[in-house]
Amino acid sequence: MNVIIVSNYESMSEEVAKIVTGQIANKPNSVLGLATGGSPVGVYKLLQESYSRGVDFSQLTTFNLDEYVGLGEDHPQSYRHYMEEHLFSKVNVKKENTHIPNGVVQDLQAECYRYEELIKRAGGIDLQLLGIGTNGHIGFNEPGTEFGSTTQVVDLAQSTIKDNARYFASLDEVPTQALSMGIKSIMQARNIVLMANGGSKAHAIFAAVKGPVTPDVPASVLQLHPSVTFVVDQAAGSKL
Ligand code: F6R
Numbered sequence: 001m002n003v004i005i006v007s008n009y010e011s012m013s014e015e016v017a018k019i020v021t022g023q024i025a026n027k028p029n030s031v032l033g034l035a036t037g038g039s040p041v042g043v044y045k046l047l048q049e050s051y052s053r054g055v056d057f058s059q060l061t062t063f064n065l066d067e068y069v070g071l072g073e074d075h076p077q078s079y080r081h082y083m084e085e086h087l088f089s090k091v092n093v094k095k096e097n098t099h100i101p102n103g104v105v106q107d108l109q110a111e112c113y114r115y116e117e118l119i120k121r122a123g124g125i126d127l128q129l130l131g132i133g134t135n136g137h138i139g140f141n142e143p144g145t146e147f148g149s150t151t152q153v154v155d156l157a158q159s160t161i162k163d164n165a166r167y168f169a170s171l172d173e174v175p176t177q178a179l180s181m182g183i184k185s186i187m188q189a190r191n192i193v194l195m196a197n198g199g200s201k202a203h204a205i206f207a208a209v210k211g212p213v214t215p216d217v218p219a220s221v222l223q224l225h226p227s228v229t230f231v232v233d234q235a236a237g238s239k240l
Contacts, residue, residue, distance in 0.1 A: 013042030033128030128189035149182030
């Protein structure tokens with residue numbers, strides 16, 4: 001595991017954006033695994049800028065980690081909406097090559113199988129971007145999730161609902177369930193980059209990097225992956 005500690009959010013975003021554009025340069029038809037939330041906003045901004053400088057997104061395929069159950073693409077807090085706003089509508093990625101679990105289908109279980117199958121058919125993920133929850137979750141794999149899990153319907157932890165309430169008008173509006181790639185799906189990515197900023201992530205980063213490998217801290221499983229880079233700012237890395 002490679003741990004890079006940088007001074008602030010901007011440098012974290014630059015470092016991660018550099019890794020992504022490097023991946024695209026090496027393999028223009030890469031399969032990228034993408035995350036949402038506050039952590040990657042700066043990375044997506046820099047990727048938009050790289051597009052205006054000539055980086056070509058047209059051959060990429062993307063798979064997002066997760067989506068809220070019950071929020072369709074028109075909902076401003078759905079992750080499909082987030083991705084359109086922060087990246088997809090700003091670069092030349094083909095819409096049909098962008099994948100996000102569909103949280104408004106009738107049969108959620110079938111959607112999970114379909115998603116896992118799509119990743120397989122695309123040849124697996126070359127580079128997976130991750131954020132981390134204050135409780136150590138990756139994707140929406142909350143503490144206690146089995147390491148063998150694939151894309152599944154998950155109940156969000158109370159702490160996650162509270163952490164994400166900042167994006168909704170009230171706590172009651174935060175969905176309580178999501179579809180999330182599983183721990184196994186994430187671990188099958190060939191390369192993984194986890195980014196974190198801010199003191200609220202310091203404990204989770206310490207537990208993920210230096211703690212025991214345990215389902216109690218889902219991100220600790222990354223210690224078992226052959227190609228993982230953590231890019232954290234000083235505050236998130238302060239306990240390392
Ligand atoms: C988002 C995701 C989550 C977030 C994590 C951190 O797609 O899967 O694991 O990465 O909750 O969220 P932020 O970046 O908002 O602190």
